[in-house]
Amino acid sequence: AFAGMTEKETTPMSELDDLMPTSPDHNAARLAELKRLFPDLFSDEGRLDVKAVRKLADPDMLDMEKFRFTWYGKSRARRKAFAPSKGALLYDAERSVNPELADGNMIIEGENLEVLKLLTSAYSEKMKCIYIDPPYNTGNDFIYPDNYAQGKKEYWEQNGIFKEGVKLDSNPESNGRFHSDWLSTMFSRLLVARLLLKEDGVIFISIDDNEVHNLRKLMDEVFGEENFIGLFVVNSSPSAIDYGHMAKMHDYVVLYAKNIEETLTYQLPDKTKKFKYKDEVGAFNLYPLYHGNIAFNPDTRPNLYYPFYLNPESKTRDGFYEIGLEKKNGWREVYPVVSKRDGIPHVWRWGKSKSQGQLNKEIVGYKTDGGEFRIVQKTRHTAKVIRSMQTDKGISTRRGTRQIEEIFGSKLFPFPKSVDLLKRFITVGTQE
Numbered sequence: 001a002f003a004g005m006t007e008k009e010t011t012p013m014s015e016l017d018d019l020m021p022t023s024p025d026h027n028a029a030r031l032a033e034l035k036r037l038f039p040d041l042f043s044d045e046g047r048l049d050v051k052a053v054r055k056l057a058d059p060d061m062l063d064m065e066k067f068r069f070t071w072y073g074k075s076r077a078r079r080k081a082f083a084p085s086k087g088a089l090l091y092d093a094e095r096s097v098n099p100e101l102a103d104g105n106m107i108i109e110g111e112n113l114e115v116l117k118l119l120t121s122a123y124s125e126k127m128k129c130i131y132i133d134p135p136y137n138t139g140n141d142f143i144y145p146d147n148y149a150q151g152k153k154e155y156w157e158q159n160g161i162f163k164e165g166v167k168l169d170s171n172p173e174s175n176g177r178f179h180s181d182w183l184s185t186m187f188s189r190l191l192v193a194r195l196l197l198k199e200d201g202v203i204f205i206s207i208d209d210n211e212v213h214n215l216r217k218l219m220d221e222v223f224g225e226e227n228f229i230g231l232f233v234v235n236s237s238p239s240a241i242d243y244g245h246m247a248k249m250h251d252y253v254v255l256y257a258k259n260i261e262e263t264l265t266y267q268l269p270d271k272t273k274k275f276k277y278k279d280e281v282g283a284f285n286l287y288p289l290y291h292g293n294i295a296f297n298p299d300t301r302p303n304l305y306y307p308f309y310l311n312p313e314s315k316t317r318d319g320f321y322e323i324g325l326e327k328k329n330g331w332r333e334v335y336p337v338v339s340k341r342d343g344i345p346h347v348w349r350w351g352k353s354k355s356q357g358q359l360n361k362e363i364v365g366y367k368t369d370g371g372e373f374r375i376v377q378k379t380r381h382t383a384k385v386i387r388s389m390q391t392d393k394g395i396s397t398r399r400g401t402r403q404i405e406e407i408f409g410s411k412l413f414p415f416p417k418s419v420d421l422l423k424r425f426i427t428v429g430t431q432e
Helices: 013-019 026-037 050-057 074-082 112-123 152-158 172-196 212-223 352-357 397-408 419-430
Strands: 127-132 197-207 228-234 251-257 283-288 308-310 332-334 363-367 373-379
Touching: 074 172, 112 172, 127 172, 127 419, 172 197, 172 212, 197 212, 197 419, 212 228, 212 251, 308 373, 332 373, 397 419
Parallel strands: 127 197
Antiparallel strands: 197 251, 228 251, 283 373, 308 332, 363 373
16 A cells, blocks of 8 residues: 555556656766766766776876777778768759859759769869868757767767666766767768878868767867967857856867978958068068077077177167177177077077078167167068957857848858858968
8 A cells, every 4th residue: 555545545557656756776877976076087978987996996096098089980981981882962953053163163952962073083182271160069969970879878888888787877878879879970070081181281170069079189189289280269149148057158179280290371461561661672571680599509409599789889770780790890790689588698689690681681780778689570561360259240150141141042051150250261371
């Protein structure tokens, strides 16, 4: 008999079913509590690391530890990337617009992994710049045409989350399967994309908080961590919504080189640049000739440590002084400055032969407000290096939405990137 009922009272089974509570998943609750107390004992995919528990219980237990970035489906994704394509590219005349004026521009519609493979036959190591705007893996349904997507039961069984019918993981779906699916999809495509890049090529990838940490590790594996150039923060939503713990206003763009030793990135036009001086060549500003990085010093770069000589009686109307590389009576000896923080001498950015050819042309003497003589370079650049923070209004997704509506008359897809942002990255990657 149930509490509150006498032995004479009876209740229909349908009502008993309603009254009987569902048995709680005590195993999941215990794992959740363990994860709350000891998150370091769980893998990135939310799975209890039995080896970590053993080491906690027995600190003397030894094993060979090494960093590995892996997930279910990784080997299959690698095989898929290098398997021959079963497709073919077909020209669609009806949907082409002025193909004779296309100037090499193409839009290719198809499953992107197969398309990338097909492009390798004609464009292997031919591309200077690639930009990718992949799904951000926000938790919405995602299509995986490579058959990496799996049911929950299959994923749990393959990863040991189920054992003898008991679920060992407290939250395998959100922490495991979706990350693995996304990583497998990205891994195969990035492997093929790398084949398309020239040796001096670069790749930009948009991403947000959901997978930026995994994307960095993935790119380190495919391209090498030494080829990481930078991570841009893009103010994609200037008008944030007051919701949740933090009003999100940005996403990211990751930039990698194929070979950092061969790669050149290009500067952007700086329309706001102003110049203080002018000579017969044109306008210019001044920049110290010494190298600002003390890793370059007389011990590491002895060929860049040498004296200039400056005539203190030769001051021009603009405040410059005549300089040379040969010692003369009454001329001052000028070496690179010494670091105030470390006491280590700097070196010049130019070697002696290059300086000889630009004496009193592009390099001159200058006297600081403190009365110290310096060697400075005339800089005439009307461009600037791209900033890691991209914050102007022209790059927002709202701007991208308006641009799509102007072209097609409707919103074809959510959160389109601004044309201005893409132009900026293409300029940095190709100077075109």
